Amino acid sequence: MVVFSTVISYLLAPNISFNLIQVLLLFVGGILVTGAANTINQILEKDTDSMMKRTANRPIASGRMSKGEAWSFAGIAGTIGIAIMYTFSSEAAWLSLFSLVLYGFVYTPLKKINSIAVLVGAIPGALPCLIGWVASFGSGNDNWIGGWILFAIQFLWQFPHFWAIAWVAHKDYSSAGFKLLPSDKGPTKFTAIQTIMYSALMIPVGITPYMFQISGETSMWILLACNLFMVYKSVLLYINMDIPSARKLMFSSYFYLMIVFLSLYADKIKLN
Numbered sequence: 001m002v003v004f005s006t007v008i009s010y011l012l013a014p015n016i017s018f019n020l021i022q023v024l025l026l027f028v029g030g031i032l033v034t035g036a037a038n039t040i041n042q043i044l045e046k047d048t049d050s051m052m053k054r055t056a057n058r059p060i061a062s063g064r065m066s067k068g069e070a071w072s073f074a075g076i077a078g079t080i081g082i083a084i085m086y087t088f089s090s091e092a093a094w095l096s097l098f099s100l101v102l103y104g105f106v107y108t109p110l111k112k113i114n115s116i117a118v119l120v121g122a123i124p125g126a127l128p129c130l131i132g133w134v135a136s137f138g139s140g141n142d143n144w145i146g147g148w149i150l151f152a153i154q155f156l157w158q159f160p161h162f163w164a165i166a167w168v169a170h171k172d173y174s175s176a177g178f179k180l181l182p183s184d185k186g187p188t189k190f191t192a193i194q195t196i197m198y199s200a201l202m203i204p205v206g207i208t209p210y211m212f213q214i215s216g217e218t219s220m221w222i223l224l225a226c227n228l229f230m231v232y233k234s235v236l237l238y239i240n241m242d243i244p245s246a247r248k249l250m251f252s253s254y255f256y257l258m259i260v261f262l263s264l265y266a267d268k269i270k271l272n
Contacts, residue, residue, distance in 0.1 A: 001257060003027055003128070004257075005150075006030040012215070015141045026088065029084030030081070033078060044104070082100075085131070088135035091134040098127070118182075126152075128154070130151045133146055133150060146214050149208045161256075174186065182194045192241065195237060196231060214269065215267040217267075
């Protein structure tokens with residue numbers, strides 16, 4: 001999903017048309033940078049991953065890969081990935097490096113300290129949109145506005161998405177010492193209200209691609225419908241306060257991102 005949003009954001013830039021070689025190159029670069037960041041995450045969380053059912057079978061946690069092998073992989077993958085991004089633009093390369101460091105060395109250890117880690121982690125989680133947009137700069141585009149709009153969409157989306165995951169996996173996370181819900185008392189009404197609040201904020205942000213002429217009116221209505229649906233699912237979580245409702249919100253959020261970005265691309269306003 002991270003690489004998907006990178007590629008779509010690149011293709012949404014006004015001066016870019018579809019080129020299979022460029023898309024595949026950007027896809028590979030994104031996979032390598034993301035793989036490096038996730039590897040660092042799994043190195044630093046080896047012990048806690050082994051304690052949780054959903055992560056116990058990861059290569060490092062299960063002992064199938066040593067930390068030394070993982071560090072080598074992260075270094076090689078990250079270097080090659082950032083180098084590929086540099087072939088698009090220097091801005092894409094620097095943002096990729098920043099995202100990798102922020103995710104691997106700031107967000108990862110912060111998860112055991114304070115729930116603000118979710119806010120911090122949402123930055124590298126949304127940066128792929130900005131990275132994809134600025135990757136077009138080598139073709140003459142120097143307008144950051146579209147990239148920041150796409151960044152904002154994915155940034156806000158992560159809160160209901162991740163809190164739904166943390167709600168479902170709360171026992172696993174808390175047993176490993178992770179503090180990922182906004183309330184230190186676990187899944188509460190306060191957490192549910194937060195999901196409603198961030199889902200509601202997605203409504204006005206969803207109009208901005210149309211306002212700034214990135215995409216047309218059709219996609220604006222699709223985004224509005226998707227955002228209202230996310231609010232609806234968040235309200236149901238508040239009413240029911242149970243894992244099935246959190247799971248439904250979680251799966252809805254996966255479909256949300258695909259529908260939103262594909263509709264924006266299908267309805268892209270092309271330069272004459």
